[in-house]
Amino acid sequence: MEPTQPAPATSNISVRRGEPLVVVEHVDKHFGDLHVLNDIDTVVNRGEVVVVIGPSGSGKSTLCRAINRLETIDSGTIMIDGEKLPEEGAALAKLRADVGMVFQSFNLFAHKTVLENVTLAPIRVKRRSRKEADAKAMEILDRVGVANQAKKMPAQLSGGQQQRVAIARSLAMNPKLILMDEPTSALDPEMINEVLDVMIGLAKDGMTMIVVTHEMGFARKAADRVLFMADGRIVEEATPAQFFDHPESDRAKDFLSKIL
Ligand code: ADP
Ligand code: MG
Numbered sequence: 167m168e169p170t171q172p173a174p175a176t177s178n179i180s181v182r183r184g185e186p187l188v189v190v191e192h193v194d195k196h197f198g199d200l201h202v203l204n205d206i207d208t209v210v211n212r213g214e215v216v217v218v219i220g221p222s223g224s225g226k227s228t229l230c231r232a233i234n235r236l237e238t239i240d241s242g243t244i245m246i247d248g249e250k251l252p253e254e255g256a257a258l259a260k261l262r263a264d265v266g267m268v269f270q271s272f273n274l275f276a277h278k279t280v281l282e283n284v285t286l287a288p289i290r291v292k293r294r295s296r297k298e299a300d301a302k303a304m305e306i307l308d309r310v311g312v313a314n315q316a317k318k319m320p321a322q323l324s325g326g327q328q329q330r331v332a333i334a335r336s337l338a339m340n341p342k343l344i345l346m347d348e349p350t351s352a353l354d355p356e357m358i359n360e361v362l363d364v365m366i367g368l369a370k371d372g373m374t375m376i377v378v379t380h381e382m383g384f385a386r387k388a389a390d391r392v393l394f395m396a397d398g399r400i401v402e403e404a405t406p407a408q409f410f411d412h413p414e415s416d417r418a419k420d421f422l423s424k425i426l
Contacts, residue, residue, distance in 0.1 A: 184212030187343060187374050188233060193242035195228060202228050203239065204398035210376060215369045217385040218378045220395035221421055226378045230345045233376065234265050247342055263291050266336025266344040270351045272328045274320040280307065280331050281316040284338045306334045310364045326357030330364055346377040380425055382410060394418050
């Protein structure tokens with residue numbers, strides 16, 4: 167799958183690949199008195215890779231979870247591929263199939279093999295035959311470099327391997343979009359790159375991705391855009407080069423001075 171047109175090296179945010187896939191408009195959410203998403207507006211186009219960064223508690227995970235409707239919102243709209251997020255039932259199951267999610271903590275099914283982890287949803291949700299699901303799963307496991315682990319249980323794998331299986335599991339559903347919430351934060355340092363390399367590969371293949379991460383190398387290499395969040399708001403939206411080299415807000419300058 168190729169993006170419809172390559173992003174120019176010096177692209178600014180008005181130059182975007184593809185059609186809008188995720189449209190977030192005036193989204194608000196509170197947890198009690200806490201305004202955790204405050205008038206969030208953004209568009210992610212097909213084939214785009216958007217990195218979300220910001221201090222702890224700024225609402226990054228809540229935004230991801232809202233896009234997958236693991237969290238409800240108080241007001242505003244979120245559209246995926248032209249459709250408003252469904253509230254429940256079959257339409258919600260379809261959305262979950264279309265929007266992959268990779269968590270910091272892998273969340274693999276501990277009592278199923280690697281292969282079963284990847285084939286479960288295609289068999290149950292997409293009604294694939296086991297044979298067909300197994301063949302596709304092996305292809306995807308190969309793509310993320312863990313095909314030789316297919317028969318093992320998750321606990322027998324390293325963290326980096328488990329996270330690559332989690333990515334394979336979401337890819338097996340042919341998602342329109344993959345959300346990743348700090349996918350490398352729980353990994354030992356020596357395993358971070360093997361996961362980032364898989365993510366960079368997906369980005370190059372044109373997968374639409376929203377990735378919460380503080381991995382600046384990944385953002386610079388793979389992201390079309392960086393969203394910087396603080397206190398529930400999108401404070402800056404820029405290309406990685408613009409953002410990292412010339413952050414505009416004091417919040418962003420302060421944040422970058424702490425992580426770089
Ligand atoms: P981030 O991912 O940027 O660290 P989160 O989206 O996880 O931020 O959280 C944003 C804020 O919302 C934090 O202050 C957090 O404590 C709060 N929060 C998150 N989930 C809940 C919840 N289920 N109930 C109450 N407060 C929550
Ligand atoms: Mg978070």
